[in-house]
Amino acid sequence: MVLQPSNPFSQRNGRRTHQKETSYVMKKSLIGADLGGTNIRVGAISLQGKILHFKKESTNPENGKDLVIRKLLLMLKKTIQEEKAQGRKPVALGIGAPGVIRIRQGIVVSSPNLPDWIHVPLKKIAGREIGLPVVVENDANAAAYGEQWMGAGKGANSMICITLGTGVGGGIILNHRVWHGEDGMAAEVGHTTVNPDGPRCKCGNTGCLEVYASATGIISEVRRRLKREESVLKDLDRKQEGKITAEDVFRSARAGDLLSLRVIRQMGRYLGIGIANLVNIFNPELIVLSGGVTAAWKDFMPMVLEEVRSRAFEVPRDRAKILKAKLGDHAGIIGAAGVALQMLKGFKGSRVQEFKRTT
Ligand SMILES: [Zn+2]
Incomplete structure (x- = not known):
């Protein structure tokens, strides 16, 4: 049982109400990012795969990778702040990036859409700046996973x-x-x-x-x-x-x-x-x-x-x-968040399973 007796949403007269269970589940969320050659999308996604809110900005890769990374990190930090203001706690971050990705190390090896991205350790950079468990996935794979998780x-x-x-x-x-x-x-x-x-x-x-x-x-x-x-x-x-x-x-x-x-x-x-x-x-x-x-x-x-x-x-x-x-343009952020949830299940399987069981 993951709920603490002191938790206000836990039990009342020996039973939990549906609404209160939902409130409890909504306290955790995921962050999904889709780093494209044209746009960067970042969204907060519920553990059930629903978009809570998202933002989109132009990538402008011609400005160089450092500025693109700075923009991505800023969008991520803002989204996390917004989540905290809503009373939710993001638990993992998934980033879909174009090109060849070393999945385990989270390195963007090369990318035709981001020409100066050569061996960029995106997982390490985002992990250090954001402070969440991070997974970096190829963007097409992330979109495919999004469609499998929540779409067609x-x-x-x-x-x-x-x-x-x-x-x-x-x-x-x-x-x-x-x-x-x-x-x-x-x-x-x-x-x-x-x-x-x-x-x-x-x-x-x-x-x-x-x-x-x-x-x-x-x-x-x-x-x-x-x-x-x-x-x-x-x-x-x-x-x-x-x-x-x-x-x-x-x-x-x-x-x-x-x-x-x-x-x-x-x-x-x-x-x-x-x-x-x-x-x-x-x-x-x-x-x-x-x-x-x-x-x-x-x-x-x-x-x-x-x-x-x-x-x-x-x-x-x-x-x-x-x-x-x-899912249209949302497939990437939903899928990236979904891959992050899978990663979390791998690391903390039982905890996430318990959260899921309350839905
Ligand atoms: Zn070809």
Whole structure:
């Protein structure tokens, strides 16, 4: 029993009321941070995975890593102060960071979105400044865990999350845990080959899923086709001085533009090939798709389903549901907090278990 007899929320007439139990549980909270190349998000999250409050600021990585770290620490300290003012005590901090992360040491080894971050001991720095147990997780893994904990994959035992954004990221959850691989490099779904003769990817390979299924890839494909095909995007491109966006492509597809539709259908085809491979390898319960490109869901999903139907084996294919993510931009902070809670369970298993039992 974790509650002390002197605790005002503990017992009354031998029974605890529901409201008072909730008040007691709410006294502990988690802090989740999502350090992105564009924005830093920091939030206070309840032990049950609900966002209590959050803040967002621009990262401005061009100002250098020291200023980015200072901004992150300031946001963390403010959030912790706010929690204390609300009568809650944060018990752990999870930070999702982009790039290659040494999980155990909490070191950001390198990051394409934060170019001057080379071997940054983020866990050590945050631990020293914040004074909480800290875990640093890859941002795509954190988002995947967030979706599995509180979003589209709630309660799923195994799930693969594919983020279709500027690039294509991935996170693999097996037996309710993030699968990191031996070197923390697992789940690079965006850089699996779906067409060996495809265009070159920024990773150096050719025909990666990312060159087809990311916003950047979609725009590049539109540009290649604009040289030989007609489209409403030609005028738009001229008007916007070469700055067409993936949203422009989705909009013109909905208006019936054939070039846009062909690009999105091709994207669906290659995404379907990638998903069929994952279904055959992992036999997962769920595939969850997140990111801005899912705005074109209705246009690309028929192709995805066709490829999965024709390429994946029947049993894993019938098992794997393909769902749209639910948490949007909050997946990262919720997931980072969730990973921190898992860490805490590892260190202080029985205590956290007892807290959870009171819900
Ligand atoms: Zn690649």
